[in-house]
Amino acid sequence: MDDWKEFCISDIAEVVGGGTPSTKDEENFIGNIPWITPKDLSGYTSRYISHGERNISEKGLANSSTRLLPKNAVLLTTRAPVGYVAIAANPIATNQGFRNLVVSGGFSPEFVYYLLIANVERLKSYATGTTFGELSGSTLKSLKFLFPSLPKQRAIAHILGTLDDKIELNRRMNETLEAMAQALFKSWFVDFDPVRSKAKGQKPTGITDDLASLFPDSLNDSELGKIPKEWKVTTLRDVIVIHDSKRIPLSGRERAKRRGSYPYYGAASVMDYIDDYLFDGVYLLIGEDGSVVNDDDTPVVQYVWDKFWVNNHAHVLTGKNEVSVEYLLLFLKQVNIRPFVTGAVQLKMNQGNLCRIPFFLPPESIRRIFTEIIKPIFARIRVNTNESRTLATIRDALLPKLLSGKIRIKDAEKFAKATA
Secondary structure, three states, rough: OOOOOEEEEEHHHHEEEEOOOOOOOHHOOOOOOOEEEEEOEEEEOOEOOOOOEEEOOHHHHOOOOOOOOOOOOOOEEEEEOOEEEEOOOEEEEEEEEEEEEEEOOOHHHHHHHHHHHHHHHHHHOOEEEEOOOOHHHHHHOOOOEEEHHHHHHHHHHHHHHHHHHHHHHHHHHHHHHHHHHHHHHHHHOOOOOOHHHHHOOOOOOOHHHHHHOOOOOOOEEEEEEEEEEEEEEEEEHHEEOOOHHHHHOOOHHHHHOOOEEEEEEEEOOEEEEEOOEEEEEOEEEEEEEEEEEEEEEEEEEEOOOOOOEEEEOOEEEEOOOOOHHHHHHHOOOOOOOHHHHOOOOOEEHHHHHHHEEEEEEEEEEEHHHHHHHHHHHHHHHHHHHHHHHHHHHHHHHHHHHHOOOOHHHHHHHHHHHHHH
């Protein structure tokens, strides 16, 4: 720790705020300058960000208090909420919810990124305000942190970045794998591509002759539109098993007494980790109340596996009749469930309405083959996700030790290489 020195944020970076151009002038937002809001960082997992949902124009930049930040500026949300952090992958602007750090020479932007990540709770403790907490620029500038030499900063950032890079690679791989499975599902069970090809006297592409022979060569009318001949219109009731009776809700106080390693799921996400589990295997969770419908009117679903606990705000499903959990996931991700949701203030998807959702039932042979194709894809997704969770645990354990000098860089490097 001999070469570690204390610096104020104002010593190591220029602190730059953001702003919002007038929304009354559309020309302010017709441009190619990336413009970030705190919403863009909600749930964001990468270190670097290149753009958000909206861009602004040169006019918008000139007519607001925001500034074009250079590449490698460290972006920090300082209100609503405090503590989202990212690094600009390219020149970028932000709204007024940020205080951004343009890091000076002699200091590593990536080290500053991890330093802020490790001190989010400290940053929040300095926030003031009644409606929502805000960390002022003057307060941020005055905060003091310990910094090692620049080579050590870079070494520490590299160790942590190696772990984050592998986590990000796994995330992208999983996105690609699921997109492949979703594309196949859409081709077979939404667009009916093999059937339409055969109806035109053409050989279906991308499948063997034996598999093509299982698909009919025409579409028939049904109450839900044209579907392949001999396929049935049924409902989810015929292809799901509901395990809701096994759910047990636990209050926050109860969970606080039972801290452990098993995830405790709510309607939309993991809410906590406790000391026991109710389920063990691969399941699909679908929001029952509260978080029920996504912005695109598809249901809020969670693909979960291994040992876990579920409260009473999510239905717990598996499939039956040669319809796997993965098949159900792909189906539900393209279904509009808005007509089956009740409640004005508190949205709800009850069991009865869930079971009424229409479902196209192809022959058992096609269902079985589709499941055989997609199961290895989702097995890889589970492996990647489990690996990322392990890496995140390691990173989170190393983070405070590296930033406090409690672990030697060489030891951490060996550990990171062995795991990543």
